[in-house]
Amino acid sequence: MxxxxxxxxxxxxxxxxxxxxxxxxxxxxxxxxxxxxxxxxxxxxxxxxxxxxxxxxxxxxxxxxxxxxxxxxxxxxxxxxxxxxxxxxxxxxxxxxxxxxxxxxxxxxxxxxxxxxxxxxxxxxxxxxxxxxxxxxxxxxxxxxxxxxxxxxxxWNHPGFLETMAEGVVAALEKLPAEVRGGAHLAFSTHSIPITAADTSGPEPGHGDGGAYVRQHMDAVRRISEAVREATGVERSAELVYQSRSGAPHIPWLEPDICDHLEEVHARGVPAVVIVPIGFVSDHMEVLYDLDTEAKAKAEELGLPMVRSATVGxxxxxxxxxxxxxxxxxxxxRGEEPARCALGDLGPSHDRCPVGCCPGRAPRPAATGVDSPYA
Structure with missing residues (x-):
């Protein structure tokens, strides 16, 4: 051993x-x-x-x-x-x-x-x-x-990632005024990518309809939402939204954008929002600008109480x-069979990316996969 x-x-x-x-x-x-x-x-x-x-x-x-x-x-x-x-x-x-x-x-x-x-x-x-x-x-x-x-x-589904994110949401809820806390909506935000890139993410058999990128995020959203419900005793609405879009405007990217989403939930009467930066490991520029600056300004413009939960950092x-x-x-x-920690429905991911996993715009050599030229 x-x-x-x-x-x-x-x-x-x-x-x-x-x-x-x-x-x-x-x-x-x-x-x-x-x-x-x-x-x-x-x-x-x-x-x-x-x-x-x-x-x-x-x-x-x-x-x-x-x-x-x-x-x-x-x-x-x-x-x-x-x-x-x-x-x-x-x-x-x-x-x-x-x-x-x-x-x-x-x-x-x-x-x-x-x-x-x-x-x-x-x-x-x-x-x-x-x-x-x-x-x-x-x-x-x-x-x-x-x-x-x-x-x-x-x-994305390791307990050390998901449980830390969930605890951050619970802590963020406590920062909202008590009168709106119970009805607070959870907006899980991640980096938008072109729809074609999303559809081809992950191994080839799972390509289409957002591919692994969207499925993995949705799995994380469900698990974190369940953990927050268990911790607070409140069933909350939750949606996956996107931020930080770039590139040519004629190319379709994943939507809805976080600021558009804030307008939509405000229009339907949501009393408060917790933005959960589910797609980010730390508070880098996309978090500080797109969420803490732009989304915060949009929420203030709408008069919508909003807080942002922590990244795992x-x-x-x-x-x-x-x-x-x-x-x-x-x-x-070493040839052993270790326990692979993973929460949610999708299970642990592969160790080596298969051929056709997350292809780019043009074929380029990639290390660490089964088709690596440096195996």
Missing amino acids: SHPTDPTPYDALLLLSFGGPEGPDDVVPFLENVTRGRGIPRERLEEVGQHYFLFGGVSPINEQNRRLLAALREDFAANGLDLPVYWGNRNWDPYLTDTLREMVRDGRRRILVLATSAYSSYSGCRQYREDLAGALAALEAEGAELPRVDKIRVY TDARFVAAVRDLVLERAAAE
């Missing part, structure tokens, strides 16, 4: 995230990184960058990842898990390729990756896998000895969930 905190065969964990600017001069170069290859003019990027300039040109995501990095290291050490944790970003410093290069120099040969996205979609899973493949290709061109890289399964239960997912995957790689 292996030790309960044995990470073998892995010798490192990589926290892989989106990245964000850390000053006004970083904003447009960061957005150029994000949109590279799409032909978006600089003037448009400067317009989009106004969201960041409202916050001093600083995205909160990097500092939040530093805190998560520290929390993971502390949790691992306290629980006897001897596994170093590194951090790399897709779009800003520390860049993924630089971090992988550092890991190789440090002698890391079997790396497990935690992406800061809990759901299946192109932008939330496969694009990270494509960037991993690109980073490995760059190291290969340099003559480096390539490590074996795997990715932790999507974790560095909550100890979420950090412990990451440890659980690391040990689960390590045991599976």
Whole structure:
């Protein structure tokens, strides 16, 4: 029997995230990184960058990842898990390729990756896998000895994620005036994506009608709503809504938008709303601007009492969930049959993405899947 905190065969964990600017001069170069290859003019990027300039040109995501990095290291050490944790970003410093290069120099040969996205979609899973493949290709061109890289399964239904989110909703309800609390509606908000991307999210057999992206979110909505009902004794209306739409207006994206939804529920007499940022692991720019700024302003315009519940951030239960997912995957790689924690109706996701899972606009090599060129 292996030790309960044995990470073998892995010798490192990589926290892989989106990245964000850390000053006004970083904003447009960061957005150029994000949109590279799409032909978006600089003037448009400067317009989009106004969201960041409202916050001093600083995205909160990097500092939040530093805190998560520290929390993971502390949790691992306290629980006897001897596994170093590194951090790399897709779009800003520390860049993924630089971090992988550092890991190789440090002698890391079997790396497990935690992406800061809990759901299946192109932008939330496969694009990270494509960037991993690109980073490995760059190291290969340099003559480096390539490590074996795997990715932790999507974790939207792990108890450490769902139970933390549910407790945040209960705490948010307490912030509403008592006279409207009982009728408060739950608006579960996540990042909108093109409908075509939603329909092809997850493995091919499940493509269509929102694919895995919508199904996973709806599963989470049901589980969190049930937990809130059990905690408060009140059955509440709840809906999945979307935010942060971008791109050409003629391309259909998932709807309804959160601000449109606030207008709709106000019109039907809902006395208050709790916005639940179900699609986000931490309070990064989409949460601070689209919810805490735009949606808040819309609610105030309507005279609709509104509060926003917390993301999981560095909550100890979420950090412990990451440890659980690391040990689960390590045991599976050793040929054992670990217990796979998952709530809701869909069960735990796959360890390795199959062929055709969350395809992009154009085929690109992707690491960590069954068709990885770096298996």
